[in-house]
Amino acid sequence: MRVFQLATLFLVSTTPTAFSFVPQSARTLTDVSLSAKNNKLSQYDPFHLDHHETTLLEPNMKIGDSAETKALALGALAMIGTPASASAATAFTATAIPGALAAYGHYASLLGMLACVMIERLTIKPNMSEREEDFLAAADIAFGFWGLLITYTGYLRATAYEKGFDFYSHEPLFWLKICFLGIFGASSFFNTTIIVKRSIAKRNGEFEPMSEALAQRMIKICNAELFAIGIIPLTATFMARGVLYSDSIPWQAEAGLSAAVFVGLSYKYLNEAFTFED
Template sequence: LMPASPAEAADASSFPVASAFVAYAHYASLFVFVGAVTTERVVIGRGAGNISQADEELMTTADIVYGIAALVATASGYFRVTQYGKGWDFYQHEPIFWVKLTLVGVLGALSFFPTVILTKRAIAFRNGEPYEELSPELVKRMTSIMNAELTALLSIPLSATLMSRGVGYWQDFPWPVGATFVALALFGAGYKYVGEALAWEEGDQIVAAEE
C-alpha cells in the first residue's frame, strides 16, 4: 500500500483539527472513566468497616468526575458519528457499532446504582444525620456492580477497534434493531438499578441478583 499524499490526508476530514480534538476528547474520556471507576473499586475493595467518611467522599468525587466524563464522551461520540468519523451511513449498518453502544448503555445503567447510593448518603449527612459505615451487604453489591462496570469498560475499546475496521459490516442491517437493544440496556437496566438503589435501606437483608 502506498502512503497517502498530503492532499489525500487533508481530504480525510473537512475539518481535520476539529476532528482531532473531538477524537482526543473521546479517547480521554475513556481514560477518565477507567480512573474514576478504578478509584471507587479500590475504595470499596477495602471492605465493610474499613471505609471512612473521607473514603466515601473520595468515591463521591470520583463519581462526579465519572459523570462529567460521560457527558464529554456522549457529545464527542455524537460528533464522531455524525461529522468527523466514517459517517452515519456506515455506522448504522455496522452491527458491532450497536454492540458497542449496548455496552455503553449497560455501563451507564450500572453506574446509576452507586451514584444514587452515594447521593442519598451525602444528602443524609448534610441534613445532619450521623455518618454510618457502609454495610457488608451494600459493600458486596457495590463491588459486584463496579466489577461489571470495569468489564464493560474493557470491552468497549475492543468493539470500537472491530467496528472501525468494518468487521461484520452488513449493508442490510436494520439499525432500529440495534437501537432497541441500546434502549433496553440503558433504560431497562437503568430503571432496575435506580429502583434498587432508591429502595435500599441499610440493615435490610436485600438479596440482589448477581450480575
C-alpha cells in the same frame, strides 16, 4: 639476441603495410561502428556534464519549447480541468483538527472513567470514614463528567467525523457497542444513587457507616464496569474495520433494541438503589 631485434624491426615495419591491405568496406564498417559508439557515449550524459552553456535554456530556445515545460503545462491544465483531483490532497483539512480533538477527547474520557472506577473500587469498604465518603463522592462526580464527555465526543465522531453515520448505522457491532455502553451506564446508576443518598444523609446529620452487604454490592458493580471498559474498546476496534457490516438489517431496529436495553437496565438499577436493604 640480434635475431630477436631483427624480428621486432620487421614486425614494426610491416604493420602499416598490413593495415593498408584491409578492404575499404571493412574499414568503413569499422569507422561507422566506432562513430555510432562515440555518438551513444556522447548522448548518454544524464548529468549534462558536456554542456558548456550556463543557462537553463539552450541558445535560440524560447521558454516553453522544452519537453519538461510542455509536460508541466499539460499537467496544470489537467488539474484545472478536474478541480476535484486538485483539491483531493487538502480536502480533509477542514475537519482534520476538529476530528483529531474529538478523537483525543474520546480516548481521554475513557482513561478518565477508568481512573474514577478504579478509585471507587479501591475506596469502597464497610464502615468508611466521612473523609473517605467525600473522596468517593468526588470520584463519582468526576466519573459523571468523563461520562458526559465520552458521550458527546462519541456522538461527534459517529455523525460528523470518521466514517460517518451512514457507515456506523449499518454496522451491527456499532449497536452492540451501544448496548454495552447502555449496560455500563445503567449499572453505574446504582453506585451513583447510593453515593448521592449517603451524601445527603451526611449533610442532614443522618450519616451511618456503610454495611458489609452494601459495600460488596457496590464493589461488584465496579468490577462489572471495569470489565465493560475492557470489552467496549475491543468491540469498537472490530466495528471501525467493518467486521460484520451489513445493510440488510434496518438500523432503526438495532437502535431501538439498544435503547430498550438501556432504559430497562436503568430502571432496574435505580429501583435497586432506592430499595436496597442490608
